[in-house]
Amino acid sequence: MNAGLCVLAFRRSLAPAVLGSWAVLAFLLLQRDWAGENALIEAGAGGGDAGALARGMTREGVWTVLVLAIVPLLIARAARTVSTWRAGEAEWLGSRSAGRGTILVSTWLGTWSGATALLALSFLAIELRAGPVGAGGPSLRRAGEIAVPPATWIEANAPLAWTAPDPRERAPAGARVRIELGFGAGSGASTEIDFRARRERVNRGRDGANDETGERITRGRMASRGFVEVELPPGPGDLRLELSCERAGARAFVISDAGELWVPCASERAAGAGIFVRLLLALAAWIGLALGLGAWVSAPTAALALLAAWIPAWLGDRAPAWLPGADLWDALEVAGSGRVPAAFDLRSLALAAALAAFGLVLGAAGLRRWRTSP
Amino acid sequence: MASATEPALDLRGVRKSYPLLLGLRRREVLCGVDLDLAQGETLGLAGPNGSGKSTLLRILSGVDRASSGEVRVLGGSPQDGAVRRRTGYLPEESPFPPELSARSALDLMGSLSGMRRADRRPEGDRLLDLVGLREEARHRLGRFSRGMLRRFGLAQAALSRPDLLLLDEPTAGLDAQGFEVLAAILAETRARGASVVIASHLIGDLREHCDELAVILSGRIAVRGVPGELLAGRSLLDLYRERAHAREETRKT
Numbered sequence: 001m002n003a004g005l006c007v008l009a010f011r012r013s014l015a016p017a018v019l020g021s022w023a024v025l026a027f028l029l030l031q032r033d034w035a036g037e038n039a040l041i042e043a044g045a046g047g048g049d050a051g052a053l054a055r056g057m058t059r060e061g062v063w064t065v066l067v068l069a070i071v072p073l074l075i076a077r078a079a080r081t082v083s084t085w086r087a088g089e090a091e092w093l094g095s096r097s098a099g100r101g102t103i104l105v106s107t108w109l110g111t112w113s114g115a116t117a118l119l120a121l122s123f124l125a126i127e128l129r130a131g132p133v134g135a136g137g138p139s140l141r142r143a144g145e146i147a148v149p150p151a152t153w154i155e156a157n158a159p160l161a162w163t164a165p166d167p168r169e170r171a172p173a174g175a176r177v178r179i180e181l182g183f184g185a186g187s188g189a190s191t192e193i194d195f196r197a198r199r200e201r202v203n204r205g206r207d208g209a210n211d212e213t214g215e216r217i218t219r220g221r222m223a224s225r226g227f228v229e230v231e232l233p234p235g236p237g238d239l240r241l242e243l244s245c246e247r248a249g250a251r252a253f254v255i256s257d258a259g260e261l262w263v264p265c266a267s268e269r270a271a272g273a274g275i276f277v278r279l280l281l282a283l284a285a286w287i288g289l290a291l292g293l294g295a296w297v298s299a300p301t302a303a304l305a306l307l308a309a310w311i312p313a314w315l316g317d318r319a320p321a322w323l324p325g326a327d328l329w330d331a332l333e334v335a336g337s338g339r340v341p342a343a344f345d346l347r348s349l350a351l352a353a354a355l356a357a358f359g360l361v362l363g364a365a366g367l368r369r370w371r372t373s374p
Numbered sequence: 375m376a377s378a379t380e381p382a383l384d385l386r387g388v389r390k391s392y393p394l395l396l397g398l399r400r401r402e403v404l405c406g407v408d409l410d411l412a413q414g415e416t417l418g419l420a421g422p423n424g425s426g427k428s429t430l431l432r433i434l435s436g437v438d439r440a441s442s443g444e445v446r447v448l449g450g451s452p453q454d455g456a457v458r459r460r461t462g463y464l465p466e467e468s469p470f471p472p473e474l475s476a477r478s479a480l481d482l483m484g485s486l487s488g489m490r491r492a493d494r495r496p497e498g499d500r501l502l503d504l505v506g507l508r509e510e511a512r513h514r515l516g517r518f519s520r521g522m523l524r525r526f527g528l529a530q531a532a533l534s535r536p537d538l539l540l541l542d543e544p545t546a547g548l549d550a551q552g553f554e555v556l557a558a559i560l561a562e563t564r565a566r567g568a569s570v571v572i573a574s575h576l577i578g579d580l581r582e583h584c585d586e587l588a589v590i591l592s593g594r595i596a597v598r599g600v601p602g603e604l605l606a607g608r609s610l611l612d613l614y615r616e617r618a619h620a621r622e623e624t625r626k627t
Contacts, residue, residue, distance in 0.1 A: 004482035011473055088469030092530065095435040096486035097459035103486075371438050373392050374403050374429060 002098055002106040009081075009110025013074065014117065022070055022118055026062075030129045034061035052139065052268055052338035055130040060336030062126050063275050067328065070122075074115050074283065075306060079290040080299040081107060082363065090370035100364045108288050108360055115283045123276045133268055138174070141265035141340040145258035146177055146239065153184065154193070154252045159244030163200060166238050167261055174264040177241065178229040183222045184251035190223040191250035195230040199237035222252055229262075262339065271335040275328070277344050281352040282325025288356030295366025321345035324352040380449035382538050382569035383411035383434065388443035390429055390593075403429045405593035406443070411569055411586075413537075416560070418584030418601060419573040422614055426593040427573040428466050431540045434571065435463035448537055459488045462536035466543050466573075468523035472516030476507055476526055479515055480533060487534040501529040504562075505555045520547040528559050539563050539570045545579050557583075577610050591617055 035054035085093055093103060146164045154160045167175070183191060198215045220228040232239065241259075245252055286306055293302035313319055313326035321327050322345050331341035390404040404426045411417050419427045432438040433445060436452040450457040471479055480498035489497070502511050505525040510518070518526065524547045531539060544556050560583055563570055574580055580587050580601050587601040596617040597604065604613060 002482075002485055004478075004485045008471060008474065008482065088465075088467055089471070090437055091432075091435075091463070091465035091467070091469055092483060093486070094437040095458060095461065095463040096483065097455040097488045098486040099455060369439060371432065374401070 001109065002102055005098075005103060005106035006110035006113070009107040010114045010117075011110075013077065013111045013114025015077075018070075018073060018077070018118070021073065022066075022122075025066065025069055026122065026125055029062045029065050030125060032061070034058040049338065052133075054338075055133070055268065056271065056336050056338035058130045059126055059272050059275070060332050062129070063122070063272070063335070064332055066122055067279065067332075070118065071279070071283065071286075072303065072307075074111075074118070075286050075290050076299060076303045078111050078287045079294040079302040079306075081111070081291055082294040082367065083299055085367075086371060094367075094370035100367045101360070104291060104360045104363045104367070108291055108356065111291075112284055112287050115287065116280055119276055119279050119283075123272055127269055127272050130272075138264040138266060139268035139270070139338070139340050140176065140262040141270065142260060142334055142342040143171070143175070143263040144261045144342070146241075146261050148179060148254055148256055148259050152254065154181075154243050154245050154254070156245045156248045156250065159242050160254065161240070161242040164239040164241060164259070166236060167232075168236075171232055171261060172263055173234050175232045176229050176262045177232060177239075178227050178260045178262060179243070180225065180227050180255040181222055181243070181252045182225040182255050184253055190221055191252060192246045193220050193222050193228050193252055194218070194242075194244045194246060195220065195228040196240075196242040196244075197230045197232050198240040199233045199235050200240045219246075225255060265340045268338065268340060271331075271340045274341040274344065275331050275335060278325065278328050278331055278341075278348075281344065281348055282328065285324045285352040285355035285359070288359030289362075290359070292359030292362030292366070295363040322347035322351055324348045324355065380413070381410050381446070382413050382415070382448060383409055383417075383571070384444075384446040385409040386444040388430075388433065388440045388445055390426070390433060390438070390441050403593055404433075404440070407590075407593070407595055409588065409595060411571065413569055414564070414567045415585045416564065416570040416572065416583055418580035418587040419571060419590060420575070420580055420587060420610055420613075421573075421590035425590045427590055428542050430590070431463070431542050431571065431573055432465075434538075435461060435540050437463070455488070459534060460537040461540065462531035462534060462538070463540045464524075464527045464531040464542055464544055466546075468520070468527050470515050470523065470526060470530070473514060475512050475514055476502060476518075476529075477511040479526070480530060483530050484533050489534055497533060497535075498529075501532060504558055505529045506551055521549050521552055524548050525552055525555050528555060532559050532563065535566065535568075536563075537566075537568045539568060541570065541572045541574075543574055544572060545574065545576055575610065577605060580610075581605060589613060589617055591621065596621060 035057040144167070146167060149160065149162045152160055177197065181193060195218045196215060216231045216233050218228060218230040220226070228243070289306055290302055293305055310325060313323050314329060319327040319330050334341040385407055388404055388407040389402065391400040391402040394401050407430060419430065421427050429438065433440050434447055434452055436458045439453065445452055448457050448460050452458065452461070474482065477498060480502070481494050484494035484498060499511070502508050505528055507522060507525055507529070510522065515523065515526065524544070528544065531541065545553060548556065560570060572579060572583060584601050586598060587604050588598040589596045591614060
């Protein structure tokens with residue numbers, strides 16, 4: 001690693017054009033009211049904290065625009081690095097005794113550090129704009145899934161009931177399960193849905209039958225589609241869950257292919273931190289790959305190839321959490337609901353390092369020839 | 375310091391071509407260059423534009439690779455880091471990082487050449503003084519004039535006290551003070567016993583600084599000799615025409 005080259009790459013990733021674009025964009029975005037009346041309406045419909053929702057909408061809105069505007073700029077500039085070298089700088093860079101690996105690793109680290117600094121500034125600016133965290137109680141963090149039976153109609157005389165294995169340590173006190181439902185044909189424009197949760201303790205009852213304890217029930221109104229959520233009873237044991245329609249003739253159906261498990265989280269600021277960390281990991285991989293691809297193809301082609309490689313992951317039903325940056329949009333959506341996205345998958349850390357290393361090896365192979373024309 | 379027995383340069387049948395039309399055709403820039411240079415000697419390379427002088431210097435500096443042939447620089451491959459550490463190169467253009475100050479850029483280049491931190495700053499400051507840029511040491515290279523950039527280029531080429539100094543058009547853009555700077559750098563380099571290769575269009579550079587002169591025409595060494603004899607009573611252009619004519623006659627016979 002060469003510290004001087006790392007500093008040069010850091011300065012170049014924070015070039016006046018990038019910093020200026022970021023500053024203007026951030027200023028404009030932070031002026032905007034991202035929640036408006038929507039936070040009150042959604043909070044009223046879902047029983048949430050309007051303040052947390054408004055802060056979440058601000059996080060989602062500002063991060064989304066910054067990701068769409070600044071991240072491609074950072075990647076395009078990284079992809080242009082090798083062509084800049086080939087356009088002239090190779091003359092002083094390639095004639096030194098430092099190896100191609102040293103040059104690429106130092107440049108990657110400097111570029112990624114610059115991107116990290118810009119994202120850290122974004123995080124601070126967004127959290128300052130979001131304002132102090134309210135007194136609406138702890139936030140909720142996504143903590144995994146709970147099995148749901150295959151799509152079935154739920155009717156007044158035919159509730160959907162199933163048993164899910166005990167989520168154990170993933171579900172501390174205050175944990176909740178959320179399921180997305182759709183309102184089917186029936187009388188009226190909406191129906192009320194009851195969502196019940198009980199703990200099932202096998203062979204503990206006096207008569208040898210299962211003993212069910214601590215039932216929790218939530219009632220929600222369903223118009224077209226929406227979520228119903230119930231707090232899980234404390235203690236060990238499998239979960240007995242039941243969804244039922246109260247109005248005769250009304251029908252609803254389960255949209256989710258899994259129930260979302262939510263656990264209490266100390267601060268909703270973890271939502272912004274979750275997005276920040278996801279971006280850091282994704283940019284580590286993207287900058288490495290952009291440097292590597294840029295040694296073989298033009299900078300725009302390299303940037304577009306990267307985009308094309310990630311599009312399937314973004315468009316799929318379920319973003320693979322192990323792929324750096326794949327669940328970024330899901331995390332933004334969760335933040336927008338005033339909640340905290342799941343902690344990043346440790347496998348994505350390993351894969352980000354592997355993809356960055358692959359990109360740098362690709363770049364070193366491409367730089368076997370510093371010049372491709374006279 | 376180079377070993378007394380190894381030649382500074384030893385090139386045999388060096389060819390270099392670049393792909394054209396997505397690799398369907400190739401443009402041949404060097405067509406079998408044979409060249410050697412003893413240690414401590416200064417060789418001038420002359421030739422018209424596009425004759426392959428800069429390409430040859432890039433191959434010798436390790437920036438580019440020969441397509442075929444054998445290239446030995448200071449007894450090793452120019453791609454070898456140990457050889458590059460002993461080679462200094464002034465490129466034809468001055469593509470130095472515009473956002474860095476002259477002092478920071480020299481520090482970076484010294485570190486990339488494997489110089490120790492303790493040696494980089496004093497040697498960089500000494501060279502900036504030698505090339506007349508001490509006052510501008512803290513100025514960004516992006517604010518330098520063309521002549522100042524050439525003088526900076528001479529400083530960075532001489533930074534690691536190389537055993538082989540490769541200079542591509544060293545006087546292009548230099549003023550009278552710049553010519554003195556070049557003479558000082560060359561005197562210091564030769565006093566160390568190092569070899570120098572100077573590619574230039576200027577007859578004055580070649581006569582004044584070089585022990586030998588090689589003329590490249592269409593990617594080949596057309597003639598080599600003592601500058602005073604080769605250039606006696608004629609211009610470089612006359613020499614190019616004469617050698618081109620001689621080659622044409624040889625081909626006909």
